[in-house]
Amino acid sequence: MKTGILALFACLTVVTARAQLTPFELSKDKNYSATYPEVISYYTKLAQANPQMKLINYGMTDIGKPLTLVVLSRDRIFDPTLIKKQNKRVLLINNGIHPGEPEGIDASMMLARDLLKKNTLPKNVVICMVALYNIDGSLNRGLSRINQNGPSAYGFRGNSRNLDLNRDFIKADSRNTLALEQIINTWQPEIFLDNHTSDGADYQYVMTLIETQKDKQNPILAEYTSKTLSPELYKRMKKSGFEMTPYVESEENTPDSGIASFLETPRFATGYTSQHNIISYITETHMLKAFDKRVYATYDFMQALVDINERDAKMIGEVKAKADEQVKNQKTFALNWTPDTVHYDTLNFKGFTAAYKPSEVSGLTRLYYDRSKPYTKPIKYFDNYVAIATVDKPIAYIIPQAWGKVIDLYKLNKVAMRPLAHDTTLQVQMYYIADYKTAKQPYEGHYPHTGVKLTPVNLNIKFYAGDYVVYTNQALNRFIVETLEPQGVDSYFAWNFFDSVLSEKEYFSSYVFEDVAADLLKKDPDLRKKLEDEKAKNPAISKSAEAQLYFVYRNSPYFEKTYLRYPVGRLMQPAKLDLK
Structure with missing residues (x-):
């Protein structure tokens, strides 16, 4: 009888342990990525068995399903306001923005389970994971990434509106983006991670890394990330067996000719989060490495990020607070950048020798990488950028209430603003659009403007009760300035929010x-x-x-004054305003 009970207990233990394995782990060749239903089912069961974990749904995505946030809290506190009052850090991990790059989806399921099972949840950090962001694309499962080595099936890059969600953060056309921005602005993470898979050249590394470009990052945050956090991540990943290198984007040029740091402008997830003074990273596992190695490398990176976040929790909170305060008082803001091709660093790079041979398709010369000829040698790393457009902030911007999408996005991003209580005529600086270029082909549902040139004019403009005043004494100044200055690379003007001012409404016979x-x-x-x-x-x-x-x-008094006049006013001198 005793032997039978022990055998039954052993059997139940095995069944329980197996029940906690992810679909990736249960697959025979570890070349399987979980489907959306499998992801939600797994997390639901895990949450039911663990009071330190909670699933919270946000919004409704374009496919009609809510965005599920997995929250891991050692103290079982799941109120973001209370968590901030307790001076805890928040780490937000986003998975499946491109569902064909699914390593983060599977690695996060494993990490959540292991942190709970081993009772190793950090004391000073609450971990938030977006279970699967681009649900739409994930449900559109197939083999669309021809350059990629596994998994056996995966989702499609575009969502159900065929939008690339990693180009949508400023314009926020998709409901997916609105839901994720609600999460970001509710939980206010100090660190953000977006998990991806690379394209481009071949090399020896399983993992590459994009970090917020140091010259466009707030200097206080850049000091900590470049000298403390990032070096420690590289050190720990090397120790884990998955040595990293900075992201290699080059495809036409081989890595041994040099690589450049990636500039994530605000259309990208990490470009948007950096506007909020959030330390931001993108993992890019190498597309040609085996899927299981890519998953485990992502797992190890996230574990290292959790551990360092816990170790430096107090310091991270302090540098974030200092950065917020500095941005409140910052006067001049960069709006666009370009690589510095003169000054560069070097890094010891582990690549494969590039060679050329006749193409069997065209008969012309084609590039290939010879994996039988690995090398390790110094290469140029162009990791410096210079600002090519700057602007001094005004005292405040005044946004006419007619521009509802701008107002809605500002409310979503928790920008402090107040409406005018009465109709008011103010002397403000207004921009006239002197010149601009518009894309000839659509890009992510828009025809973006570039090369914007402005003519500033001081005018007395009548604003109306309900128009919004946005003072530039906020930690969100970067977001405010970069969206409202038309010449910004990812401004609201650049993304066609104000296109109706670009055409005349009256004419003459x-x-x-x-x-x-x-x-x-x-x-x-x-x-x-x-x-x-x-x-x-x-x-x-x-x-x-x-x-x-x-x-x-x-040139007559009859010509409409609003033609080519950008409608957002810049208040340049202090004025006593009656605000609601």
Whole structure:
């Protein structure tokens, strides 16, 4: 009887242990990534058995399913406000933004289980994991990543609106993005991680890393990440057997010719989080390495990040607070950057020798990497950027309430702003759009503007009760300035939020305006001179009666003042405002 009980107990133990294995671990060749239903089912059962874990659903994604956040809290406290009051750190991990790059999905399931099972949840850090972000793409399962070595099946890059969600953070077209931004602004993490798989060149590393580019990161945060956190991550990953190198994007140029640090502008997840002074990383496991190695490397990286976050919890909280305070008082902000090709560092790189041979498809020369010829040698690392556009912040921006999407996104991002209590005429600086270029092909559902040139003009503008005043004395100043300054690389103007100001709403009938224009020219010698000067400068206008009429119209009191006028005002001088 005793032997039978022991055997039954042993059998139950095995069954229980097996029940906690993830679909990846249960697969025969470790080349399987969990489906969305399997992910949610696994986490649901894990949460039911562990009071230190809770699942919280946010919003509704474009596919009609909520975004599930997995929260691991040693003290069983799942209120983000209370967690902040207890001075605990929050680490947010995002998985499956590109479902064809699923390592983080499977590794996070294992990590959550192990932290609970081994009772090793950190004391000073609450861990939040987005179980699977791009649910839409995950359900569209197949073999779309031709360059990738496994898993056996995986999701599609685009979501159900065919949006790349890692290009959507500023414009926030998808409901997925709105839900994730709600999570970010509710939990206010100090550190953010986005798990990916690479494209590009071949080399020896399983794992590469993108960190917020140091020259565009807040200097206080850059000091900590570049001298403490990142070096420790590299050290621990090497010790784990998954030595890392900075992300290698090059495909046309081989790595031995040099690599450049990746610049994640605010359209990307980590570009957006860095606007919120969040220390941000992207793991990029190498697409050609076996899937199981990519999963385990991601697991080890996340474990290292958890451990360092716990070790440096007090310091991370302090540098985040100092960075927030500095940004509140910061005067000048960069809006665009370019690589510094003169100054560079070197790193010891482990690659494979690149060679060329005739293509069996075209007969022309093609690149390949010879894995029988590995090398280790110093290469150039262009990890410095310089600002090519800057702006001094105004005292405040005034956003007319008509621009509802801007107002909604500002509320979502917890930007402090207050509406005017009464109609008010204010002297503000307004921008006229002097020039811009628009993409000829659509990009992520938009035709973005670049090369924006502005003419600032001081005007008395009537704003209305309910228009919003946004003072630039906030920790979110980077987000505010980079979205509202039209010349910013990922500004709201760049993403077509204000395109209706780029077209005229009134015009003239030539036969009617002929007499009005003639009268204007008789009464206004300066206008007559302007027209003659323009004709001398531009002979084509001399041959066009319509063009000359239009020139007079453009320079007349009848021409609409709002054409090409960017509608957000810049308050440059202190003013006493009656705010709700």
